[in-house]
Amino acid sequence: MTQPTPIRRAPGHRPSLLVPNGHLRTALTLAEAGVPVLPLREGKVPFGNCPACAGGACGGRPHMKTAGTCRCPGVCHGWAAATTDTRVITSAAWALMWHRAAAVAYHPAGAGLTVVDLDDAHAVAWARETLPATRTVPTTRGQHWIYRGTMRSANSVRPGVDIKSRMAYARWLGLGTGTLTELPSGVRTLVEKEETTPGRGGVVSSPPERAEWDRAVATGCRHTEAYVRTGLERGLAMVRSRTESGAGSQAFGVAHFLGAQHAQCPGPCGLEALGHQIVAAAFSVGVPEPYARRAVANGLNAPGRSA
Numbered sequence: 001m002t003q004p005t006p007i008r009r010a011p012g013h014r015p016s017l018l019v020p021n022g023h024l025r026t027a028l029t030l031a032e033a034g035v036p037v038l039p040l041r042e043g044k045v046p047f048g049n050c051p052a053c054a055g056g057a058c059g060g061r062p063h064m065k066t067a068g069t070c071r072c073p074g075v076c077h078g079w080a081a082a083t084t085d086t087r088v089i090t091s092a093a094w095a096l097m098w099h100r101a102a103a104v105a106y107h108p109a110g111a112g113l114t115v116v117d118l119d120d121a122h123a124v125a126w127a128r129e130t131l132p133a134t135r136t137v138p139t140t141r142g143q144h145w146i147y148r149g150t151m152r153s154a155n156s157v158r159p160g161v162d163i164k165s166r167m168a169y170a171r172w173l174g175l176g177t178g179t180l181t182e183l184p185s186g187v188r189t190l191v192e193k194e195e196t197t198p199g200r201g202g203v204v205s206s207p208p209e210r211a212e213w214d215r216a217v218a219t220g221c222r223h224t225e226a227y228v229r230t231g232l233e234r235g236l237a238m239v240r241s242r243t244e245s246g247a248g249s250q251a252f253g254v255a256h257f258l259g260a261q262h263a264q265c266p267g268p269c270g271l272e273a274l275g276h277q278i279v280a281a282a283f284s285v286g287v288p289e290p291y292a293r294r295a296v297a298n299g300l301n302a303p304g305r306s307a
Helices: 022-032 092-100 121-130 185-195 225-240 247-261 271-284 289-300
Strands: 037-041 103-106 113-118 135-138 143-148 154-158 161-164
Touching: 022 037, 022 092, 022 103, 037 092, 113 121, 121 143, 121 161, 154 185, 154 247, 154 289, 161 185, 225 247, 225 271, 247 271, 247 289, 271 289
Parallel strands: none
Antiparallel strands: 037 103, 113 143, 113 161, 135 143, 154 161
16 A cells, blocks of 8 residues: 655644544544545645745655655645654644645545545446446546545546546545445556557547637736746646657646636636647647646636636
């Protein structure tokens, strides 16, 4: 089983006088059972990094995509902050976050688990027809199917389906019902199939429509044109760099990031045009157009985009 992410306390750390609320009590119960936890803010997303960790200045935490040496005692670096150390969970550095927390999250792989996140009724129906029964937990719009075993995480592996395991967090929504079963090969295959960029030797679909973003389609955007174009070009370059694999997930991430930049704009901001350009970039390195469109659409509309 993947070991819980270690979090070192700063010198002189003292326990807080934090009075447990509902979320904190849940987190402590999970931690004592060996499940690494962290608080989530409004919008079901992690709290942002503290100033000392902003922009990767601290080097990041160990076991992230790029290993680092962060010694910050705060709730920084998203899923990598998850811990089973009750001294950290009840520390002064985490106290304010628990007072502001809207939910509790956990790191599935840290507990030896994989969560198949089914976002709607169609995805649930697909799972019932395709995957072996396991423990299920109701969500706002669908279900979490939880399996024993870990794997690589990926978004949009098929319509309405995300995989959350390594380097990811899932919202804690209760114990659920049913018997926990072993992670099936069918779930692993989903990630392998959708995340592998096809070779350039064959045609995967017709070229996608190339709608360009400009100020004419973004009359309600509060950002300058230079700001939007700079962010877009950086994102497109990141997608195009994934010539071997992972371009679909990168397209999702770029769409999510760009969408979040416009969350406070009165609109319209021309997000559809931005999305078309991201799809075209993914297609250019071999991602099938239908998958690219799904990944980008899910990224632009991902939960927490307006947080």
